[in-house]
Amino acid sequence: MIDMNKKWARFATYAVGLLIGAGMWQYFGARGNQLASASLTETFSRFIRLIENGELPTAVANSMQLYVAGFSAAIIAASALGLLMSRIRFLRVGIENYVMLLYATPMVAVVPFISSLLGPFFMAKFVVVFLFGFFPVLYNTLEGGRSLRPELVEVATSFRSGEMALWRDLLIPYTLPFILTGVRQGAGRALVGVVASEFLVSSSGMGGMIRYYDGNYIIEGVFATVIVLTAIGVLLMWLGRLLEDRFAAWRGLNR
Amino acid sequence: MSDAGSAAGSGSVEGTPRIAAKAVGKRFGDLQVFKDINMTIGEREIVTVVGPSGCGKTTLLRCVNGLLPVSEGEIQIEGTPVTRPRQGVAMVFQNFGLFPWKTVLSNVSYGLKLDGCPKEDLRDRSMEKIKLVGLEGFENSYPYQLSGGMQQRCGLARALAVEPSVLLMDEPFAAIDAQTREILQFELLRIWEMRPTSMMFVTHSIEEAVLMGHRVVVLKGRPSSVFETVEVDLPEPRGRETLSHPQFNELREHVWANLMDEVRAAEFEVN
Ligand SMILES: Nc1ncnc2c1ncn2[C@@H]1O[C@H](COP(=O)(O)OP(=O)(O)O)[C@@H](O)[C@H]1O
Ligand SMILES: [Mg+2]
Numbered sequence: 233m234i235d236m237n238k239k240w241a242r243f244a245t246y247a248v249g250l251l252i253g254a255g256m257w258q259y260f261g262a263r264g265n266q267l268a269s270a271s272l273t274e275t276f277s278r279f280i281r282l283i284e285n286g287e288l289p290t291a292v293a294n295s296m297q298l299y300v301a302g303f304s305a306a307i308i309a310a311s312a313l314g315l316l317m318s319r320i321r322f323l324r325v326g327i328e329n330y331v332m333l334l335y336a337t338p339m340v341a342v343v344p345f346i347s348s349l350l351g352p353f354f355m356a357k358f359v360v361v362f363l364f365g366f367f368p369v370l371y372n373t374l375e376g377g378r379s380l381r382p383e384l385v386e387v388a389t390s391f392r393s394g395e396m397a398l399w400r401d402l403l404i405p406y407t408l409p410f411i412l413t414g415v416r417q418g419a420g421r422a423l424v425g426v427v428a429s430e431f432l433v434s435s436s437g438m439g440g441m442i443r444y445y446d447g448n449y450i451i452e453g454v455f456a457t458v459i460v461l462t463a464i465g466v467l468l469m470w471l472g473r474l475l476e477d478r479f480a481a482w483r484g485l486n487r
Numbered sequence: 488m489s490d491a492g493s494a495a496g497s498g499s500v501e502g503t504p505r506i507a508a509k510a511v512g513k514r515f516g517d518l519q520v521f522k523d524i525n526m527t528i529g530e531r532e533i534v535t536v537v538g539p540s541g542c543g544k545t546t547l548l549r550c551v552n553g554l555l556p557v558s559e560g561e562i563q564i565e566g567t568p569v570t571r572p573r574q575g576v577a578m579v580f581q582n583f584g585l586f587p588w589k590t591v592l593s594n595v596s597y598g599l600k601l602d603g604c605p606k607e608d609l610r611d612r613s614m615e616k617i618k619l620v621g622l623e624g625f626e627n628s629y630p631y632q633l634s635g636g637m638q639q640r641c642g643l644a645r646a647l648a649v650e651p652s653v654l655l656m657d658e659p660f661a662a663i664d665a666q667t668r669e670i671l672q673f674e675l676l677r678i679w680e681m682r683p684t685s686m687m688f689v690t691h692s693i694e695e696a697v698l699m700g701h702r703v704v705v706l707k708g709r710p711s712s713v714f715e716t717v718e719v720d721l722p723e724p725r726g727r728e729t730l731s732h733p734q735f736n737e738l739r740e741h742v743w744a745n746l747m748d749e750v751r752a753a754e755f756e757v758n
Pocket of ligand 1: 544
């Protein structure tokens with residue numbers, strides 16, 4: 233057996249795995265149906281060209297603008313509503329079921345509806361991204377906020393804490409790791425929301441590129457864009473983990 | 488027995504009591520937890536309340552702290568009825584009640600901060616109490632990094648930090664292993680000697696009640712009420728040698744005999 237604890241052994245395994253993957257892509261990509269596949273080298277040279285002519289950077293900037301706008305609004309709104317719901321009983325009882333329902337709903341299903349409601353404009357795309365990111369954050373914030381132990385709230389009351397101080401000292405610091413779990417889940421979904429809205433509301437950004445190259449049977453263009461999307465997705469997941477670990481040190485999970 | 492130590496200079500005879508419970512009763516809906524509780528705690532006095540689990544000790548402390556309203560009667564602190572938690576009253580909780588996301592230092596300064604202690608004093612005043620309870624060097628640790636005994640030291644420091652005149656202890660050492668519990672009992676006595684306050688100490692351990700208390704209030708019955716109040720006339724300051732004092736054993740046996748049938752009944756209920 234290879235000792236997986238050795239750094240070089242692990243690295244070598246990764247490298248071999250990647251090489252085999254790349255080799256298969258190249259082999260089957262070059263031999264497959266030209267209307268539905270592209271080889272590694274074709275994709276790579278298209279990727280370089282798309283960067284050089286500025287098409288890909290512009291699309292990425294476009295998509296990310298939509299992403300940041302929609303998702304940051306979702307994070308703020310969802311965590312605020314989640315915290316409120318965890319402290320105000322009638323709010324929670326009233327909305328909770330809808331939250332569960334919408335958390336479980338595949339949001340893609342509502343995109344055409346929003347598109348016809350708001351027209352093929354930025355606003356519609358913003359709302360789509362917002363909705364994709366909103367429910368994971370809300371759901372996790374709510375689950376977190378309500379799991380704050382009543383004994384700790386009692387400690388706060390015993391030390392004569394008011395509601396504002398309770399939020400500052402207990403509710404927000406305690407719920408933060410849960411919110412970040414929601415952000416991590418929502419980060420991926422909001423990215424799907426970006427592409428979905430660029431597909432279905434109006435063509436723009438990376439979603440628009442994929443739609444265009446797919447429609448014109450330039451599969452290496454599709455692949456080059458998808459790879460960038462994947463990279464962004466992986467980067468976001470990594471960032472989310474980093475944030476979560478940073479703010480959840482007190483849980484003592486990583487020691 | 489109950490008048491054995493009344494002349495022994497315990498706080499009960501000095502001045503007005505700092506805490507007074509007058510015919511206090513508490514109901515949760517149809518459940519009457521206790522009724523007709525009368526007790527006083529003097530300015531420099533430790534009164535222990537002993538009774539089986541579920542007899543309402545925590546509930547009584549919550550009422551004294553002002554976290555729960557009483558159903559009957561009245562609880563007074565310094566002559567005025569308790570309606571909400573007030574300054575100068577601090578509680579130590581059975582399961583420590585530490586905030587897991589805060590370090591020892593910020594846990595200890597929590598009450599001080601709420602009391603509006605100026606920022607520049609916060610650290611010094613907290614560190615003073617951290618040293619007092621023997622947690623120096625752990626001020627930047629999180630609760631999960633500490634043993635149960637150390638966590639309760641932190642809980643104690645947090646309560647002491649607000650310089651309370653009334654300390655409410657809810658079975659503070661019940662969740663701690665026996666050896667550490669003994670150490671903490673003696674440390675608490677040492678700390679109390681340095682700065683005596685009115686302490687209401689709730690426990691289900693008869694031994695602990697007799698060791699710590701100047702008076703032991705025995706709760707019994709369903710709903711529970713004060714079965715007897717035992718004056719504990721043991722030499723002060725209390726310490727390890729108290730445990731081997733002949734009168735200590737006598738008092739312990741006395742309380743035990745009175746509680747036994749109730750404890751047995753509780754045991755059957757559990758099994
Ligand atoms: N908030 C509450 N609502 C209803 N019943 C309660 C509540 N708090 C305590 N009780 C009941 O009151 C009784 C006494 O509880 P407690 O004061 O915790 O006892 P102890 O601290 O002596 O073990 C128990 O039967 C418990 O179930
Ligand atoms: Mg209790």
